[in-house]
Structure formats: C-alpha cells, structure tokens
Amino acid sequence: MSKKNIQECIKDNLEGYFQDLRGAEPHAVYDMVVNAVERPMLEVVMLRAEGNQSKAADWLGINRNTLRRKLLEHKLIK
Numbered sequence: 001m002s003k004k005n006i007q008e009c010i011k012d013n014l015e016g017y018f019q020d021l022r023g024a025e026p027h028a029v030y031d032m033v034v035n036a037v038e039r040p041m042l043e044v045v046m047l048r049a050e051g052n053q054s055k056a057a058d059w060l061g062i063n064r065n066t067l068r069r070k071l072l073e074h075k076l077i078k
Helices: 006-021 029-048 053-060 062-073
Strands: none
Touching: 006 029, 029 053, 029 062, 053 062
C-alpha cells in the first residue's frame, strides 16, 4: 500500500495535469477536481455502508437529502 496520503496524490496528479497543458490556460479546475473525486467517493462509501444512505451520509458528514441528491446526479441510484 502507498505511503502517500490522499492530499499528496491529488497534488501530484494536479501537477501532472498542469504539465500536460504545456502552457495552455486551464479551465474550471475546481469543478474538474470535484467531479473527479465525488463519484468514486460516493461509490466507495455507499459500498462500505452496504447501501445504507443514512450511515453513508453520517460518514460523509452531510445531510441524507444532500447525499441522495448527489447519488441521483451521478446516476448511482434511480
């Protein structure tokens, strides 16, 4: 298992992203990162919580209604 923490992994990947731009101006980096992280985070937490939205919302520190809206947005539930 990697000794890197999640912040270091994100930082390294962002540095790679900026290098790949080769001087071009980035656009909507915040939304790109949030969208890249949010869906897999929701998938893993929901799996670990065995589909229990109340438990998952508690683990994430968000309201269950907010979790449900995000799950719908990412098409993780119908």
